[in-house]
Amino acid sequence: MSARDLPPLNALRTFEAAARLGSMSLAARELHVTHGAVSRQVRVLEEALGQPLFTREGRGIALTTVGQQLHEQCSTAFGQLREGWQQLRHTRASAAFVLGCPGSVLARWVIPRMERLRHELPTLPLHLAVQEEPVADHLAEVDAALLLAAPPWPAGWQVHELAPERIGPVLSPRYPGAERLRESPVSALRDEPLLYTASRPQAWPEWARATGLPPASLQQTQALPHLYFLLEAAAAGLGVAIAPQPLVADDLADGRLLAPWGFHPTSACWALVSARGSEDPRLPALARWLRGELAAT
Structure with a gap:
């Protein structure tokens, strides 16, 4: 024909x-x-x-x-x-919607909210997949990816920006000197062991610049291979970590971690990304839900 x-x-x-x-x-x-x-x-x-x-x-x-x-x-x-x-x-x-995200985001933010997501988006059968950076080459393997990143975005992405990223220092109440640090200015961090992830060594300098502290005055003493391990090390009292606010919100509420100096925005943001041209009608609904959860956090 x-x-x-x-x-x-x-x-x-x-x-x-x-x-x-x-x-x-x-x-x-x-x-x-x-x-x-x-x-x-x-x-x-x-x-x-x-x-x-x-x-x-x-x-x-x-x-x-x-x-x-x-x-x-x-x-x-x-x-x-x-x-x-x-x-x-x-x-x-009715098909599964596969959402990729970094393991730390999955463990510390998405999974604790899964029950609420299923209740509020009952028609979205969500399957979760660990997807570490770089994401660009793997979007074909998922329907969308939730990540923390900074523009400019790759040309082949469709991006729903959800919330600005905010980072800040956190430490355990069991950390030696925790009581002293709770009442100290940010300059007190010059004498403390600072923990960071090897994949993002610029986090501490970026936060220092936002607070008016010379980045060179901080001593990053120990790198952890993953953000999840970084926060567990902080919770164990091994040092002061730098972390995105939503990933420690539950720990702060439970008193497991302290954030004496608050959180400051960075150039990055939380984003839900998919391959450009995706017409899945469930994507905007998920973006709205995530945006609301991040605002509540």
Whole structure:
């Protein structure tokens, strides 16, 4: 079968609307085009068939015998197409939505909120996948990825920015000198062992600049391979860590960690990203939910 074996599909769609509604004007309104555009598309079909499809009846239109036959065929074909399309959309809507995110975000922020997410987005069967940086090469393996990153974004990404990143120092109440540090200015950190992740050594200097502290005055003493390990080390009293606020919010609320100097924004943000061109209707709903959770945190 070639394209020449089929009628002009845009013209056929226009004809079906005019025949079903019995009006060129109503068809134009439904299709969001002009009355003249509908008339032209109908003429395209009539010229292709060599026969008229409508006759004038007063101020309205009526189908010819050929027009009635074509309308019946269109109704059947478009009905089957609509039904098949709805089935495909239903199948996609019920399929698992795979969300990739770094292990620390997964363990410390997403998993504690899974029960609430399932309750508030019951039609989103979410599957979680650990996805560490770099993400760009792996978006084809997930429906979306939740990450902390800074623009500019890769050209192939569709990005929902959710919230600005805020970072700050945290320490355990069991840390030696914790009581003293709770009442001290940020300059007291010059004499403390500072923990950081090897993948983000710029976090402490970035925070220091935001607070007016010379970055060179801080001594980063121990690198941890993963943010999750970094925060566990801080909770164990091994030093002062630098962390994104949402990932320690529950620990702060429980008193497991302290944040004596608060949190400051960085150039990065929380973002939900997917491959450009993704049409999954569940993506905006998930972005809205995540945005609300981050605002609440």
